[in-house]
Every structure is written in C-alpha cells, then in structure tokens.
Amino acid sequence: MSPKESNTETMSIFSPQLSARFDVLVAKYPVKRSALIPMLLYAQDEIGYLSDAVIAEVAERIGITQLDVRNVATYYSMLRFKPAGKFNIQVCTNISCMLRGAYELYERFQDELHIGHKGVTSDGVFSLEEVECIGVCCWAPAIQVNYAFHDELTPNDVPKIISEYKSKANGSVKNA
Structure with missing residues (x-):
C-alpha cells in the first residue's frame, strides 16, 4: 500500500460507521454529486454543524469543489455553519x-x-x-x-x- 492510500484511510473526521454509510451513498447514485444533501445531513448529525473540515471531506469524497458544497449547503435552511444547542x-x-x-x-x-x-x-x-x-x-x-x-x-x-x-x-x- 502506498503512503497516499494509507493516508486517505486514516484522515477522515467522521466515525467509521458514517464513513461506511457515505461509501454506500456514493456508490448508490450514478452521479456522485447526488449524494451531497444526504451526506451533509448525516455529517451535521454527527459533527453538529458543517465545519470547514466537514465541507472539505465531503467535497473530496464526491469529487467536487468546496465552493460547490458551500453553494448547495447555503441554499438549505436546515444546514448549519455554526454549532446549535443540544x-x-x-x-x-x-x-x-x-x-x-x-x-x-x-x-x-x-x-x-x-x-x-x-x-x-x-x-x-x-x-x-x-x-x-x-x-x-x-x-x-x-x-x-x-x-x-x-x-x-x-x-x-x-x-x-x-x-x-x-x-x-x-x-x-x-x-x-
């Protein structure tokens, strides 16, 4: 295994369960970008909000830019960019x-x-x-x-x- 492959596996900010769920979502859709909204919702449930790190990792997993992720996320009022209360x-x-x-x-x-x-x-x-x-x-x-x-x-x-x-x-x- 190359260092790059090893690095990719250990760099996720998400739990192994959520990472696996993302893999299933991305594989489910013929166009990876179609998994964006569910991924953002699941990420927000786990992390609490859409941090810069969340946006970066989701963009990388789908193969789009961070700006594309932000453009979509800012449209939906149920997605947050700062932590909410418990x-x-x-x-x-x-x-x-x-x-x-x-x-x-x-x-x-x-x-x-x-x-x-x-x-x-x-x-x-x-x-x-x-x-x-x-x-x-x-x-x-x-x-x-x-x-x-x-x-x-x-x-x-x-x-x-x-x-x-x-x-x-x-x-x-x-x-x-």
Whole structure:
C-alpha cells in the first residue's frame, strides 16, 4: 500500500460507521454529486454543524469543489455553519402556524431562553430558530425539537417544554 492510500484511510473526521454509510451513498447514485444533501445531513448529525473540515471531506469524497458544497449547503435552511444547542428548537411560522399563534409562541421561547433567531443559550443546551414549515399544518402551531414534534401549542406550553428538555440535558450529564 502506498503512503497516499494509507493516508486517505486514516484522515477522515467522521466515525467509521458514517464513513461506511457515505461509501454506500456514493456508490448508490450514478452521479456522485447526488449524494451531497444526504451526506451533509448525516455529517451535521454527527459533527453538529458543517465545519470547514466537514465541507472539505465531503467535497473530496464526491469529487467536487468546496465552493460547490458551500453553494448547495447555503441554499438549505436546515444546514448549519455554526454549532446549535443540544436541543435545537424550530418554531414553524408558516401560514397555518402563524394564523394559530406561532409568533406569540416564538416570542415566548425568545423570552424564556433569552436568545433570538439562530441563537444558542450560554450553557449550549438550547438553540432557537424560526422556520418556514415543518409539515404538520393540521396541528398548528407546531415546533420541532431536534427530530421530535410538538403540536397544538400555546405560549403557556413553553416553560413545560423547556423544563422537559432541560431535565433531559441534566440527566445525560449525570449519566455521562
């Protein structure tokens, strides 16, 4: 094995499991670039955000430039270029949610967490963002915390939701 081949295998910033998943994704598509969005989403789940190192490695794996990766990534609001909190709260303010009180809900989260759009609490537990649609219009207003949905909410539900996730964060610290 040449030094270059050996170097490529040991240089990944991703876990072996994610690296293997990327290999499967790239092989699945006739055009490697088609794997870009899923790769960025999986990378963000593992690393927490799209760092320069993530962008560089994904670009190399697909055979495109880092600028191409950034151009695609900046289009999608669900992709982040800076770390989010352990629990990322996304408040939908699209028409259905807006008509049923989403802005009041969002303002309550801002007041309770003392952060604004795309802000992160000082302890790193929460981040907050206003998003266009999370696809649960029938149960508006709704939020998504990481991958969990909470629907038919009022501003009075906010302290309970924050408390629930804060206790999860404290529990994970104690168990770590």
